[in-house]
Amino acid sequence: MAEQEVPIDIHASKLLDWLITRRHIAKDYQLHLNKIREKILEAIQDMPAHPKITQLLAGTQLNYFNCKQIVEILKETEADSKNIFGYYSSKRVKDWQEIVKLYEKDDVYLAEAASQLHRNVNFEVPTIRKQLNKFQSNGEDYMRKAADCANQANKLKAEYHTFADKLGIKGDDIHIEFQNLIQNLPKYMDEVIQELPKLSEAREYYLEFLKFIDKRENVECLPCLKYLITKGNTTVYEYKNGVAPTTIEENVTHYNEPSEVQYDDQEIDFGDDAIDIGHDTDSSSPSNGNGDFVHVEKEECLDEGEINWDIEAVEISPGDSLQDKSETCHIARGTDALTLLEYPMTRNNLINELHEVSI
Structure with a gap:
C-alpha cells in the first residue's frame, strides 16, 4: 500500500484545524463559503418542478453534496439544452455547475464537510440520542399507562355489569331497559x-x-x-x-x-279557577x-x-x-x-x- 493511502486517525473535533494546518484548505475558507451561499440563494429562485429537487430544498441548508445531486437532476430535466459539444446552454445548469466548481476550488467543500461533521458529532448526534432515550422512556410509560387504563376499564366494566345486575337489567341498552x-x-x-x-x-x-x-x-x-x-x-x-x-x-x-x-x-x-259542583262533570x-x-x-x-242519600261515613x-x-x-x-x-x-x-x- 502506498504511503499516501495509509489511513490515519484524526479526532473529529480537530479535523478542521488539521486541514488548515496541513494547508489542505485556506484559512479564509469562510469568505469563500459565504460567496457560495449567496450564489446558492440566487440559484434556487429559478428551479424546475421536480420531486427530488423539492425534497432537497425542503431540508436543511444545502451543502456541496446536495449541489452535486441538483446538477445531476438538472442534466436530466435540461437535457434538451445540450449542444453538439456536450455543454449545456441552460442557465440553471450553468449556475449550479459554477457553484460546484467554487466548492471544489481550494477544497472549500472539505472545510464545510469538516464543520458539518464536527457539529453532527458534538451536538446533533447527542441531541438525537437524548431525544431517542426520552421517547423510549415515554413509550414505556405510555405502554404502562395503557395497561393501567385497560385494567381500570375492565374493572369499571365489571362494576357496571354488577350494578346493572342489581338493577335487574343487562346493561346493553339502558334507555330501553329502564x-x-x-x-x-x-x-x-x-x-x-x-x-x-x-x-x-x-x-x-x-x-x-x-x-x-x-x-x-x-x-x-x-x-x-x-x-x-x-x-x-x-x-x-x-x-x-x-x-x-x-x-x-x-x-x-x-x-x-x-x-x-x-x-x-x-x-x-x-286553569286555577274554582270548580262549579253544580255542572255536569260528564263533559x-x-x-x-x-x-x-x-x-x-x-x-x-x-x-x-238529584239528591243521593246513600252517603257513606268516612x-x-x-x-x-x-x-x-x-x-x-x-x-x-x-x-x-x-x-x-x-x-x-x-x-x-x-x-x-x-x-x-x-x-
Missing part, C-alpha cells in the same frame, strides 16, 4: 303492598314499646306504614283528605316515544297543559237537581284537610293523583319508617 323497568313498577308496588301486612306484628310491638317508654297510651308511630297496611296503596288525595276521589286526573308519560306526545284539542283548560275533563289526562271514574257524579284522621260536606265530586289531580308509593315524599316516609322499625 323504560321496561318503569312499566313494571305497578306490579312491583303491588308485591310490596302484599308483603307489608307481615310487618303488622312488628309495628304493634314497636308501638307497645313506645307506650312503655313514654308512659302514656296515646302514642302515634309509623303512620304511613299503618295506613298502607290497612288501606293499601291509595292515592295521595285519599291519604290527605280521608275520602277516595271520584275522578283521578293522571298525568301519563309516554316513555317509549316522548317526542310524539299528542294532546287532545277538545279538552277544556280550567270533557280539564287539562293543565302538563300532558294527557286519563280519567278513572270511581262512581258517577250526581246529576243536577273517618278522617287528625291533621287531614276537611272537605266541604256539600261537595259530592272529589277530583285528584297533580301529585294528589299519584299513589303513595309513586309520590316521592310519602315513599321516602315509608322508607324512613321501615328503617326506624328495623333498628
Whole structure:
C-alpha cells in the first residue's frame, strides 16, 4: 500500500484545524463559503418542478453534496439544452455547475464537510440520542399507562355489569331497559303492598314499646306504614283528605316515544279557577297543559237537581284537610293523583319508617 493511502486517525473535533494546518484548505475558507451561499440563494429562485429537487430544498441548508445531486437532476430535466459539444446552454445548469466548481476550488467543500461533521458529532448526534432515550422512556410509560387504563376499564366494566345486575337489567341498552323497568313498577308496588301486612306484628310491638317508654297510651308511630297496611296503596288525595276521589286526573308519560306526545284539542283548560259542583262533570275533563289526562271514574257524579242519600261515613284522621260536606265530586289531580308509593315524599316516609322499625 502506498504511503499516501495509509489511513490515519484524526479526532473529529480537530479535523478542521488539521486541514488548515496541513494547508489542505485556506484559512479564509469562510469568505469563500459565504460567496457560495449567496450564489446558492440566487440559484434556487429559478428551479424546475421536480420531486427530488423539492425534497432537497425542503431540508436543511444545502451543502456541496446536495449541489452535486441538483446538477445531476438538472442534466436530466435540461437535457434538451445540450449542444453538439456536450455543454449545456441552460442557465440553471450553468449556475449550479459554477457553484460546484467554487466548492471544489481550494477544497472549500472539505472545510464545510469538516464543520458539518464536527457539529453532527458534538451536538446533533447527542441531541438525537437524548431525544431517542426520552421517547423510549415515554413509550414505556405510555405502554404502562395503557395497561393501567385497560385494567381500570375492565374493572369499571365489571362494576357496571354488577350494578346493572342489581338493577335487574343487562346493561346493553339502558334507555330501553329502564323504560321496561318503569312499566313494571305497578306490579312491583303491588308485591310490596302484599308483603307489608307481615310487618303488622312488628309495628304493634314497636308501638307497645313506645307506650312503655313514654308512659302514656296515646302514642302515634309509623303512620304511613299503618295506613298502607290497612288501606293499601291509595292515592295521595285519599291519604290527605280521608275520602277516595271520584275522578283521578293522571298525568301519563309516554316513555317509549316522548317526542310524539299528542294532546287532545277538545279538552277544556280550567286553569286555577274554582270548580262549579253544580255542572255536569260528564263533559270533557280539564287539562293543565302538563300532558294527557286519563280519567278513572270511581262512581258517577250526581246529576243536577238529584239528591243521593246513600252517603257513606268516612273517618278522617287528625291533621287531614276537611272537605266541604256539600261537595259530592272529589277530583285528584297533580301529585294528589299519584299513589303513595309513586309520590316521592310519602315513599321516602315509608322508607324512613321501615328503617326506624328495623333498628
